[in-house]
Amino acid sequence: MTSARRTASRKDEPARAESSTGLPRFSVDYLDRRADPTIDFFRFATGRWSDTHPIPADKTRWSGFDELRERNFRAVRRILEEAARARRTTRDAARQKVGTMYAASLDSAGRRRRGLEPVEAERQAIEEIRSVEGLATVVARLHGVGVAALFAPEIAPDDRHSGVYALYLSQGGLSLPDRDYYLLDSFSAVRAAYREHVGHLLRLAGDSPTDAARSAAAVVEVETALARASRTRVALRDPAKNYHRFAPASLARRYRRFDWAEYLRLRGRRRPEYLVVGQPEFFGALDRLLGKIPPERWKSYLRWQLIHDSAPHLDAPLVDEDFAFFHRRLLGQERPEPAWKRAAEQVDGALGEALGRLYVERHFPPEVRARMLELVRDLNEVVRDRLERVPWMTAGTRRRAVAKFDRFTTKIGHPEKYRSYARVRVAEGDHLGNLRRAWAAEIARNLARVGKPVDRNEWRMTPPTVNAHFVPTQNEIFFPAGILQPPFFDPAADDAVNYGGIAVVIGHEITHGYDDQGRKYDANGNLRDWWTPADAREFGKRSQRIVDQYSRFEPLPGLHLNGALTAGENIADLGGVSLAFEALERRLADGRTPDRPIDGFTPRQRFFLSYGQIWRGSMRDEEARRRVATDPHSPGRFRVNGALANLPEFWKAFDVPPGAPMRQAPDRQVVIW
Numbered sequence: 001m002t003s004a005r006r007t008a009s010r011k012d013e014p015a016r017a018e019s020s021t022g023l024p025r026f027s028v029d030y031l032d033r034r035a036d037p038t039i040d041f042f043r044f045a046t047g048r049w050s051d052t053h054p055i056p057a058d059k060t061r062w063s064g065f066d067e068l069r070e071r072n073f074r075a076v077r078r079i080l081e082e083a084a085r086a087r088r089t090t091r092d093a094a095r096q097k098v099g100t101m102y103a104a105s106l107d108s109a110g111r112r113r114r115g116l117e118p119v120e121a122e123r124q125a126i127e128e129i130r131s132v133e134g135l136a137t138v139v140a141r142l143h144g145v146g147v148a149a150l151f152a153p154e155i156a157p158d159d160r161h162s163g164v165y166a167l168y169l170s171q172g173g174l175s176l177p178d179r180d181y182y183l184l185d186s187f188s189a190v191r192a193a194y195r196e197h198v199g200h201l202l203r204l205a206g207d208s209p210t211d212a213a214r215s216a217a218a219v220v221e222v223e224t225a226l227a228r229a230s231r232t233r234v235a236l237r238d239p240a241k242n243y244h245r246f247a248p249a250s251l252a253r254r255y256r257r258f259d260w261a262e263y264l265r266l267r268g269r270r271r272p273e274y275l276v277v278g279q280p281e282f283f284g285a286l287d288r289l290l291g292k293i294p295p296e297r298w299k300s301y302l303r304w305q306l307i308h309d310s311a312p313h314l315d316a317p318l319v320d321e322d323f324a325f326f327h328r329r330l331l332g333q334e335r336p337e338p339a340w341k342r343a344a345e346q347v348d349g350a351l352g353e354a355l356g357r358l359y360v361e362r363h364f365p366p367e368v369r370a371r372m373l374e375l376v377r378d379l380n381e382v383v384r385d386r387l388e389r390v391p392w393m394t395a396g397t398r399r400r401a402v403a404k405f406d407r408f409t410t411k412i413g414h415p416e417k418y419r420s421y422a423r424v425r426v427a428e429g430d431h432l433g434n435l436r437r438a439w440a441a442e443i444a445r446n447l448a449r450v451g452k453p454v455d456r457n458e459w460r461m462t463p464p465t466v467n468a469h470f471v472p473t474q475n476e477i478f479f480p481a482g483i484l485q486p487p488f489f490d491p492a493a494d495d496a497v498n499y500g501g502i503a504v505v506i507g508h509e510i511t512h513g514y515d516d517q518g519r520k521y522d523a524n525g526n527l528r529d530w531w532t533p534a535d536a537r538e539f540g541k542r543s544q545r546i547v548d549q550y551s552r553f554e555p556l557p558g559l560h561l562n563g564a565l566t567a568g569e570n571i572a573d574l575g576g577v578s579l580a581f582e583a584l585e586r587r588l589a590d591g592r593t594p595d596r597p598i599d600g601f602t603p604r605q606r607f608f609l610s611y612g613q614i615w616r617g618s619m620r621d622e623e624a625r626r627r628v629a630t631d632p633h634s635p636g637r638f639r640v641n642g643a644l645a646n647l648p649e650f651w652k653a654f655d656v657p658p659g660a661p662m663r664q665a666p667d668r669q670v671v672i673w
Contacts, residue, residue: 024067025486045612063617105343162525182227229285332620352462500610511575
């Protein structure tokens with residue numbers, strides 16, 4: 001394994017790729033030099049890696065993201081195993097809790113002894129339902145421990161009053177990945193297998209074969225009806241059309257069959273000033289369904305939701321059946337991930353900042369944050385200059401765009417103050433109980449904040465997470481420690497590699513503030529139309545081109561991307577790579593970055609190769625179908641080829657002639673930011 005210290009001796013020397021257990025950094029060894037970069041740049045930049053890195057049996061895809069996630073979780077595993085060994089002697093409360101939770105997660109004998117005991121109280125509450133009016137009591141109880149039945153409650157900054165938290169109610173209640181799985185003919189075989197799975201899992205949970213079959217039919221009936229009432233994922237992307245304020249009394253009058261007063265009382269929000277309903281027609285349909293479907297079928301549905309949510313954390317037969325459908329059948333995953341990995345993910349999800357503190361102490365050196373701040377400054381200079389001279393915008397809208405950007409803030413690595421989990425009781429050998437108590441504490445913490453000021457210091461990702469995100473209500477960008485490693489950020493690499501990696505990610509997240517969703521939020525993070533009609537039309541015309549481009553791409557034969565669903569991410573990809581390239585050009589121009597080849601490639605070529613390699617990867621066909629239906633991100637091949645085909649800087653770097661697949665025709669080229 002090559003150390004970062006050794007490869008960092010000279011800035012202009014290439015950083016080499018490492019083994020699958022090391023840093024997954026940029027490498028020219030990943031190139032397929034037989035491929036023509038003007039035809040398929042993704043294949044040219046990543047083809048040899050793809051040929052030599054098959055998808056592991058316990059994964060549905062394999063990519064640069066996944067290589068880094070695996071490395072992070074191996075680091076997390078060492079932390080957790082040490083914490084588990086020391087859990088009875090340590091005086092560090094966070095270390096004690098994560099160690100105890102990890103040990104309980106791996107206690108298969110304890111799960112077997114407990115059987116269905118961890119869900120018995122909720123099962124009994126469901127059995128005691130005698131009428132539709134009693135559903136609200138049980139749904140409130142299930143929501144309180146994180147079981148997503150009927151609809152989806154959430155606490156988030158109010159889109160139209162971003163300084164306070166609001167209670168949102170949105171469509172939900174489905175078990176399959178999307179409404180399309182219930183409604184489209186292409187998923188008919190999946191639906192048949194799903195119904196069989198529901199019956200089988202309920203039999204394992206104690207139902208007789210007859211009762212299980214009857215309940216499975218009821219579950220499919222209820223969920224299909226909810227799916228018909230649900231908006232498409234494209235329709236959900238318009239924040240203005242998914243925002244409807246209701247006073248609690250108005251909600252209760254409009255949707256009478258569900259006892260909203262009792263639901264809110266049990267959730268600890270007896271009289272909130274208002275609620276935000278995302279999709280009123282969904283709740284109208286739910287209200288009508290409550291009048292049509294008998295209580296016994298609702299009980300079957302709620303019992304299923306409880307068992308389905310709990311199955312991965314119960315005894316082995318239920319875990320295995322859950323995997324057999326939701327992973328092997330639905331996603332093509334051949335075998336489960338190892339138990340330690342699942343346990344580590346569960347601790348990260350339940351006690352994320354307690355674990356995150358331990359991770360940061362060991363794996364996030366301060367100099368990484370300092371280098372990231374420099375990269376952010378470089379990108380900010382480019383973005384501000386671009387916004388000040390956007391040629392297609394009128395002066396007033398341009399000024400407001402700049403004013404919004406001046407309010408952007410960036411968080412790097414980890415929270416300044418970690419969250420306390422003092423109220424979470426973690427007990428030996430009580431795996432699901434530990435998770436439920438952690439989830440319940442987090443849900444209660446959020447509910448208590450409704451109507452109160454937004455905590456601007458809070459993070460929404462844990463430090464080991466390999467991702468980044470933009471929060472439109474805060475105009476804020478987050479880069480957890482987990483992503484600040486190769487292939488995205490590599491202190492041992494030349495500038496071109498880092499600007500093609502993490503600088504593109506920075507630019508991507510900034511651009512989200514001006515994509516087809518983010519542009520609708522103003523400088524204060526409020527959902528407000530600050531565009532002139534002419535500028536909005538011009539943006540719409542340009543963004544429609546990107547929708548049209550990506551709708552032509554086929555991840556599988558005959559399966560096209562949904563260009564409208566992926567529009568925001570595609571706009572951000574195009575903006576991110578364009579902004580980061582200009583930032584690199586400025587460094588080359590003033591001499592901060594040497595303008596000389598490495599490994600036979602110029603810095604500009606290495607920039608684009610690095611961009612290609614951060615999206616290297618492949619996925620199983622079943623997973624590809626799920627992602628086309630549900631994921632707002634395009635697959636890696638199209639994130640690379642789709643964005644670069646619009647960039648004259650790329651055409652110049654690789655001598656792409658007019659008419660080549662990697663060069664958009666002038667009437668199709670997209671230029672937004």
